[in-house]
Amino acid sequence: MQLMHGPHVRHYWDGDRYVGAAVQHFVEGLGYPAWDLWMLYRPGVTWDAEAPEPDWWEHQLSSLGREHKDRRLDAERFVAKAHELAPR
Numbered sequence: 001m002q003l004m005h006g007p008h009v010r011h012y013w014d015g016d017r018y019v020g021a022a023v024q025h026f027v028e029g030l031g032y033p034a035w036d037l038w039m040l041y042r043p044g045v046t047w048d049a050e051a052p053e054p055d056w057w058e059h060q061l062s063s064l065g066r067e068h069k070d071r072r073l074d075a076e077r078f079v080a081k082a083h084e085l086a087p088r
Contacts (some may be wrong), residue, residue: 004079004082017035019051020034021033027059030064031042034059034061036057036061037059038059040056040057041055044088055081056085058077060072060073
C-alpha cells in the first residue's frame with residue numbers, strides 16, 4: 001500500500017473473494033478466484049455488474065508458473081505503467 005498512494009488509488013480487502021472471482025477470467029489458466037493480482041485501470045473506468053478488463057495487471061501467484069512469468073509483479077514496471085495511465 002505504500003508503493004501506490006494518492007487521491008486516485010484505492011486499496012480494498014475482499015475476504016470473501018468476490019472481486020477475485022469477478023476478475024479471474026482476465027488471467028488465462030488461473031481457474032480460481034484471483035488474489036495477489038495487481039490491476040490498473042485508466043481514469044474514468046467504473047465497475048458495473050461485471051468487472052471491467054484492466055488496462056494492465058501483474059501477479060504474485062506461484063501457481064501460474066511459466067504461463068504468465070512476463071506479468072510477475074515488478075514494482076518498477078508497475079509504477080511506470082501506472083504513470084502511463086495517470087491523468088496529466
